[in-house]
Amino acid sequence: MKHEHEHTQPPSDPALRIKALESLLIEKGLVDPGAIDELVDIFEHRIGPRNGARVVARAWVDPLYRQRLLEDGTKAIAELGITGLQGEDMVILANTPQVHNVVVCTLCSCYPWPTLGLPPTWYKSAPYRSRVVIEPRKVLAEFGLAIAPEVEVRVWDSSAEIRYLVLPMRPDGTEGWTEEQLAALVTRDSMIGTNVPRVDAAATGRGK
């Protein structure tokens, strides 16, 4: 029976290839198996957009922090204990009533890992990378974000060195909110620039 079924469920090609590579890397002492699990755990559970949300909320409540953040993003983010790979040269893009910023990596998938974690698939996909630079308003509309015609849209193309984080505007109606309450409003997409924080979204638990 087994022989008859041997081709019905073969390991998918990349799955088999990485198993072979991983076992050879371990055998040659180039990779520690414990480190693999540790690294996966860090990126699945400990690093993500909640880090970036803390940065944004702090900038909303503390004008001096906001100033430091805009002057030297990497250093100001490190003040909150957030550092690491793919976040070594951070530039903060502040949205204003006149300018909306949105980030892409047309060449690959560059993204600020320490503040946002690993990028979603759409960010790395050919349609987003190709289109957002030529028709940003149309792409943003697909995310449910209508940008008024009088507002300038700036599209920033990341590089292997420089990583961008959008600092969205603090929504109206949040006067007197705590830093934690404000951080809960800040979604991943609002820090990429494909959306903005919304009070109603947070209230109903819609986080994306």
Added chain:
Amino acid sequence: MNGIHDLGGMQGLGPLIREPDEPVFHEEWERRTFACLILTLAGGQYTVDELRHSIERMDPARYLSTPYYEHWLHSAEDLLDKKGVVTREELARRAAEIAARGRD
């Protein structure tokens, strides 16, 4: 280099598809590929620029039709072979052994 990876401004690459509440990784092979690549990078087997260059040299049709982490897998296999750290022959032999074990 000028190549298929330079996607900015191209047209006709299909609709923008987003997955609500997308997990960090979808499949186990993506987790292992991510971790093995970062650990070998940290271990000095290659630089980020070498990895990017290797991905940029992928066959264009394959670049567009494979999932993201397969690009990473491609670059690790490609560079480790070129540097003689893990050769393609070793990989093929090990893959065949693992596949055979899976059928027992």
